[in-house]
Amino acid sequence: MPVNLQAPRAQDLFPVAGVRIGVTEAGVRKQGRKDLSVFLLEPGAAVAGVFTRNRFCAAPVLVCREHLAAGLGIRAIVVNTGNANAGTGEDGLARARATCAALARHLGIAPEQVLPFSTGVIMEPLPVERIEAGLPAALADAQPDHWLRAAEGIMTTDTLAKAFSRQVQVGGRTVTITGISKGAGMIRPNMATMLGFMATDAAIAPALMKPLASELADGSFNRVTVDGDTSTNDSFVVIATGKAGNAPVTSLDSADGAALKAAMLEVARLLAQAIVRDGEGATKFITVRVEGGRDGDECRKVAYAIAHSPLVKTAFFASDPNLGRILAAVGYAGIDDLDQTLIDLYLDDVHVAVKGGRNPAYREEDGQRVMKQSEITVRVGLGRGSAADTVWTCDFSHEYVTINADYRS
């Protein structure tokens, strides 16, 4: 059961001028599932992506990087589920390229104008012939208002589709932002999530796209974790079609640029948090906030140590305020000169530990009250400086084990 996450409704998702989406059932791994999606972009769209830092990155990730570097202008995106085309060596690369070539032939464009994405089981050959066979149906389905279908079409172990939309004024024009994401396990994105796609019709100077995509990923997908496993296929793509008619945004620090970035970040964060809310087996949504660090890096280290500790995560699952486990995780997070006598710990508004020891005023029933909530903020004070950072995670339940012990079968 996702934590405080609703299924998106088609009517809440604004189409983005310049983007059409088609989805079909290609039977990549199983029959009767939407598993093949295409995004068709009108000429002139600016596109940037950020990709997994996993050194075992998947074939489609390698091909995406090549095709973005080719600079011919991206005109299409093709996404399959059921097979990650990762751990597949040279043959996997050939199959990812074949997918792009097949879609390019249909559209009369160059293969380098297509970005391929795959998600699903690792180390099995991509059934490229099924994808090729499915392309005509996907193309015939292409419509501007198919964002919800696409959100459904990229799901794997997700229990709900993830899609959000916002509109914002940029240069006197109403600009639309719509994004989708997928992912529920093998989630500790490093540069991006499993798969996230976001489009806006705003005009944005092409040179801004790459830093914008990095900043958005950094404030959203790079701050969530389900199980600490950085995927081989993490990809986050940002598209700006330029159809809104605004004067192109040439600086992210201008009033227009800042407004647009804030709205895009909001969508990115909702998409990233939705992945945690729908994390495999999740019953709680946990915000881990670490303050008082010397720099953001050490705050993140501590936050991730807490967010990845199986002991902390099972205590949240049990609603058991066994909060010493959080202190233990702070201690092994890797800050060598940490002074435990400066550590503070809060659970929402409850001050649990002070100067590294139990707060004399702390009462177990107060901790218990917060632990029973479905949304909990853990706040740690390091007492070393003024930096802070936040990550979002979920608890660790029986259901996680069940899902991951049964995923392939």
Added chain:
Amino acid sequence: MPVNLQAPRAQDLFPVAGVRIGVTEAGVRKQGRKDLSVFLLEPGAAVAGVFTRNRFCAAPVLVCREHLAAGLGIRAIVVNTGNANAGTGEDGLARARATCAALARHLGIAPEQVLPFSTGVIMEPLPVERIEAGLPAALADAQPDHWLRAAEGIMTTDTLAKAFSRQVQVGGRTVTITGISKGAGMIRPNMATMLGFMATDAAIAPALMKPLASELADGSFNRVTVDGDTSTNDSFVVIATGKAGNAPVTSLDSADGAALKAAMLEVARLLAQAIVRDGEGATKFITVRVEGGRDGDECRKVAYAIAHSPLVKTAFFASDPNLGRILAAVGYAGIDDLDQTLIDLYLDDVHVAVKGGRNPAYREEDGQRVMKQSEITVRVGLGRGSAADTVWTCDFSHEYVTINADYRS
């Protein structure tokens, strides 16, 4: 159910001349449990310890370090379960010192000659008055042949006591080594395990004790992980009573020194592996061997990434050869210039992946056969050099979640 681990039998454990052990029920946390153990050492014993690197180390760990540094000669060890005396601030230190002072009064020695150890729940005040009240009964129980009682007396979530004994010839004398350990969760020792105690009656030059303890921990407790959580209380203590009558070992590289060290390492490794075999919810014992690294450090990084991945651990639990998960963990282990096209993966004798892709000769049923075993070796070749290292871990089951969601209640 522990994996291929038998309960030790009292008759298999050799007493160590110069060490007497007493155990009692002090009711530290619950009634009817052996939870207080004392080790009494004759004058002249050489003692060294290695302790957790968790910066949130427990009060008894801080006091142990002080007392070893004081150099008065250690004469007694006191261990309680039920309460870790960690995350307890200044008050916790005072309580650890009070425990030592109480035992010292009974024995007519200095408090600095006592080493205190605690294990159990974190961030609750140590009930030192119950420990003090229990000391007379523990002292009255002291006998040389109580190693099994001590192994039972230090258990927390362990399902079996852990104790091993060996004898070896050193300088023409038969020398005895006996050790015990405890721990089943919050296990990723860094310098030591939860608790391990090992004694020999061999005479060893005091200056060798500290490097010997480090080497033993490094080859045993520092190579195992259950859940990646480095405890606040990890401690491993090595005692040499010198009662065997051998000419003191003055070099670990001499024939005698090497023979003694090898036997002690064997006992340390059995104790450390026993912790994994009895890991919370463990159904399988996994050896992760990483070869072909540039140095041992990067081999360990990769081995721990595999050993800590919840996805890998749940796949082992399910006996599902979902081996792409292992490749993914190799990829995110933190070797920035890793070349995925050089990676080999073996499951016991089955060659699963070659050059970063699925081995064409690999058959799912071969992977399945190995995954069903209770003891499995994962072997990864990095193709970067000639270094290698090994860690031992267990799988991740429903039972782990159950144990850790219920531990305090």
